[in-house]
Amino acid sequence: MGLRTYIVTRILLTIPTLLLLLSMVFLVMRVLPGDPVALHFEKKADPAAMERMRQILGLNKPLWIQYVDYLGGIVDIGYFLQHGYPNLGKSMQTFEDVGGQIFSAFPATLELAIYSMIIACVLGVLLGVLASKSYHSIADHTVRIFGTVTYAIPVFFLGIVFQLIFSIYLRWLPSGQRISPLVEPPATITGLYTIDSLLEGNLYKFAESVKALILPSLTLGIILSGMFVRLTRTNMLETSRLDFVTAARARGLKESTVTYGYVLRNAFLPVLTMMGLQFALLLGGAILTETTFSWPGLGRYIFERISFRDYTAIQGAIVMFGLFVALVSLIVDILYAYFDPRIRL
């Protein structure tokens, strides 16, 4: 199978998966609760207000029409081109477009996710290689303890501890903002403050946004790195026992060449797949990290919507997460097929 055929097949396979996912979200958020409007009002509102809300949100229609509307809204390209975001319904609280609210919150989450992922990968792969090089030594045990303990720490607890130490006691780093309130945020081009401020050529704004990013992305990055440490270590250990590594050593290659050029190169593919899978975990962690640091992203949006019992908004945010994860896993799979031709067989 050629790469192009593989990509087309993979994209076609994404469609039923997405359809299933969207249907499940609908099932959980609309069908399971019975009446989300009653749930929103907690049974203590006048029927007229509840009826009005049903009318505005289209929740008075038969369930299957709601389902068709819901799916139709998501794939409505015309709406997307006109507004710049997909039609994900209206909020129960503000009656604004959920899609618009989500799209304005999303870049903050993306920025946090990208930097956390970089920290997690670099830290994870470095420590994993270190541990596997000294199997069953003190360094190995220390790294393993790190990998195990980070897995067991609730991400928000680490965030709170970092906040307590670095912004409340030491006052080194800010928390609870994307950029200092005294600084005008950079003009929105990508929505990522670090990139937008660089595009503007404003190094001061760049430094300010990096400062605000350090604690949240370090928190999430350290928690995620545990997974990469363990995976890199196990894969390095497994790969270094294979014959081609022994052969490379026997040919007199330098140990560093063997480690990085032979073992890591082959041990890295599973780590790459894991990165794709971890993206889902990363987004889950981002919800908690954002809530801890009052980071104005999608996670904080969900947190606020939960407290308002705004079910349509929660549903929209979950759909958005689903679309995003599907897109990322599609990209990772294509990259994987590109790097490893065996996948395409």
Added chain:
Amino acid sequence: MNEVKAEPGVLTRLTSGLASLTRKGSSGWMVIIGLVIVAALVVMTAIAPLIAPYSPVKSMVGPIRSPPSTAYPMGTNQLGQDMLSRIFYGGSIMLQVSALSVLVCFLVGVPLGLFFSYVGGYLDSTFSLIIDAVYAFPGLVIAIAIAAVLGPGVVNMALSIAVVYIPSYYRIVRSQVLSIKELTYVEAARSAGAKWHTILSRYVFPNVIPSIVVVATINFADAVLTAAGLTFLGLSVSKAVPDWGWDLTDGRQFLSSGAWWIITFPGLMIILLALGFTLIGEGLSEILNPKLQR
């Protein structure tokens, strides 16, 4: 007449099991340490009424937000409740939720995995597609959606967490069954006329158990963390019952006043519980990994 041989007692079997674990090197020790941590926390929660110096829910047993002292070793919170007593009691919700969710996962994920992968064909591929869709989705997001809709409660929280982890069980069982069902002894059983449920329960299932145990222990750790996360997001089981997750969430607002003890001790307890299960799971998976055995 058959000779009746004395079955070794539970305690003897347990100690010999632990002794054989110590011979497995550091991975074996991880399992033992994990087991000790989990057992200690379960016992602590169970005997909390006997060891707690104060009532965990009575307010003003001491001054408000007083730092750790000899009278209140872990300090008091904003309601003047004794933190040490709350720590002793506070594990029960988390233990109940995680145990229940693991049970649900096991009862749903394993039979589904066994059945569909053994039958194979169209049914299997369709169901696997559904499972993969759930598996790829951010677990916490699914749990949030379900917990938000179902409302508070131990059972509801356990269910919302279980839905996230059922795919892990299904997938691990499926991958094992696919290889086991082609083995000669299964084929022999089939040709001898064994029914499909006999083959599954007597010949296939026992071989899947080790992998399920690993998944279940990791699932336990994840369930503890997810339960804490849901509580942190305001989807707590109950605010009336002492709970580490709730104390950690609620104590956050007093952080800027420097009251570190209100959040630190509950946080450490959650870590300890999750760590116990992680150690068991990681140790076991290393012991069972054939690729790491020379």
